[in-house]
Amino acid sequence: MRIVASLVSQKQVRNKSSCCGLKNAKATKKLYALCVSNILELKNKKNRNFALTTTSMSSKKNVLRLHAEEEYKAELAALKKIDKGQKPENWQLSPKAVVQYIMGTELADGTKIEQKYYGDQRLIEVAVATLVTDRALLLMGIPGTAKTWLSEHLTAAISGNSTLLVQGTAGLSEDALRYGWNYARLIAEGPSKKSIVESPVMNGMQNGQLVRIEELTRIPSDVQDTLLTILSEKTLPVPELNTEIQAIKGFNVIATANDRDKGVNELSSALRRRFNTVVMPLPKSFEQEVEIVRTRVEKSGHKLKLPKNNVPIAEIKRLITIFRELRQGSTEDGKMKLKSPGSTLSTAEAISVMNNGIALATHFGNGKVSPKDIAASLEGAIVKDPVQDKIVWKEYLETVIKGRKDWKDLYEALKK
Ligand SMILES: Nc1ncnc2c1ncn2[C@@H]1O[C@H](COP(=O)(O)OP(=O)(O)OP(=O)(O)O)[C@@H](O)[C@H]1O
Numbered sequence: 001m002r003i004v005a006s007l008v009s010q011k012q013v014r015n016k017s018s019c020c021g022l023k024n025a026k027a028t029k030k031l032y033a034l035c036v037s038n039i040l041e042l043k044n045k046k047n048r049n050f051a052l053t054t055t056s057m058s059s060k061k062n063v064l065r066l067h068a069e070e071e072y073k074a075e076l077a078a079l080k081k082i083d084k085g086q087k088p089e090n091w092q093l094s095p096k097a098v099v100q101y102i103m104g105t106e107l108a109d110g111t112k113i114e115q116k117y118y119g120d121q122r123l124i125e126v127a128v129a130t131l132v133t134d135r136a137l138l139l140m141g142i143p144g145t146a147k148t149w150l151s152e153h154l155t156a157a158i159s160g161n162s163t164l165l166v167q168g169t170a171g172l173s174e175d176a177l178r179y180g181w182n183y184a185r186l187i188a189e190g191p192s193k194k195s196i197v198e199s200p201v202m203n204g205m206q207n208g209q210l211v212r213i214e215e216l217t218r219i220p221s222d223v224q225d226t227l228l229t230i231l232s233e234k235t236l237p238v239p240e241l242n243t244e245i246q247a248i249k250g251f252n253v254i255a256t257a258n259d260r261d262k263g264v265n266e267l268s269s270a271l272r273r274r275f276n277t278v279v280m281p282l283p284k285s286f287e288q289e290v291e292i293v294r295t296r297v298e299k300s301g302h303k304l305k306l307p308k309n310n311v312p313i314a315e316i317k318r319l320i321t322i323f324r325e326l327r328q329g330s331t332e333d334g335k336m337k338l339k340s341p342g343s344t345l346s347t348a349e350a351i352s353v354m355n356n357g358i359a360l361a362t363h364f365g366n367g368k369v370s371p372k373d374i375a376a377s378l379e380g381a382i383v384k385d386p387v388q389d390k391i392v393w394k395e396y397l398e399t400v401i402k403g404r405k406d407w408k409d410l411y412e413a414l415k416k
């Protein structure tokens with residue numbers, strides 16, 4: 001009742017009762033609930049319309065970011081057409097074709113499959129193979145190592161739907177992993193399947209699709225344990241209805257977890273046993289990292305309608321050199337030892353430094369990315385701790401950057 005009252009105030013209900021021609025009727029508890037139910041139904045109808053509008057908006061391609069299965073629809077369809085491999089039940093593609101979708105290739109019919117992940121193919125094969133088994137997949141690693149990116153593309157390729165997503169937060173309740181109730185309907189009609197509000201997990205279990213759980217370790221440990229029965233027994237008990245939901249084939253979970261951030265919770269060993277963990281590494285080589293930043297920058301530049309030839313490869317190379325040297329604590333030639341800042345300096349951060357630089361050059365400069373445009377956000381990405389990181393950065397600036405003759409322009413821009 002408290003929840004109903006918070007959704008719709010008594011006053012609103014009285015007004016609605018008068019609308020229903022019951023001005024003088026004494027509102028009984030049932031009537032109150034029925035009216036609230038009607039109002040919520042109307043509200044749901046509105047929301048459904050909104051959902052329909054958003055879907056049609058997606059098809060018009062004017063949303064800021066399309067889901068992977070929409071953006072790469074043509075690639076997925078082409079792969080499906082030629083896919084002769086054995087598909088696990090309810091999978092859209094065979095495991096081999098999923099790996100091709102992630103790692104990129106050129107198909108016999110000439111369709112180019114863009115490379116989504118840069119790194120070890122074996123790691124992707126292990127991830128896909130895990131999803132074929134009854135174990136769930138945990139992508140673990142420091143920030144910006146493509147955990148979320150990979151989980152979105154895996155769900156898009158395997159289930160054709162990357163939207164069954166639970167965002168892990170410290171305030172997440174069990175309902176968000178299991179199910180909630182439409183309280184108005186519950187009071188009006190009593191407990192029934194119709195009054196259940198499904199979570200993405202319940203939805204995935206019933207439809208045989210993959211479910212993503214982002215930032216698993218941010219979820220309080222006791223709430224994390226809700227997943228135990230779901231992952232081992234593949235059932236979700238609904239004691240209120242004296243029933244259970246049994247997962248159908250194709251259901252599994254991909255969780256991501258960050259092992260660097262503060263304020264994260266431990267994974268219980270019981271839960272850890274139900275996951276196969278794949279640790280996402282930072283890019284191995286300089287060339288690989290440059291390529292990741294180049295492709296991502298090119299893609300986002302295209303989305304923001306920035307000029308096509310605006311990908312400043314020379315600046316990307318300098319930026320990645322700085323990131324890698326500070327990360328590994330020595331210059332690329334190994335001749336000088338350096339202190340590392342506390343910041344992660346991930347590839348994702350390099351991408352945003354470049355994107356910022358390009359936006360500055362396009363809108364406030366002559367369109368060509370200059371060291372001045374990069375300098376604006378470079379220091380911000382490196383110096384997260386204003387005392388310790390600042391000392392490390394100043395030392396690097398004065399010893400390494402200043403010492404490189406062809407980096408004079410960058411040194412001057414950073415000094416300013
Ligand atoms: N090896 C890689 N291959 C392809 N893209 C990568 C790679 N590493 C990083 N990226 C890019 O970095 C960006 C950020 O990745 P993502 O958000 O998935 O990181 P994350 O590991 O989930 O980070 P966080 O822990 O902060 O959530 C994406 O745009 C992704 O394309």
Ligand SMILES: [Mg+2]
Pocket residue numbers: 147148149256
């Ligand atoms: Mg993430």
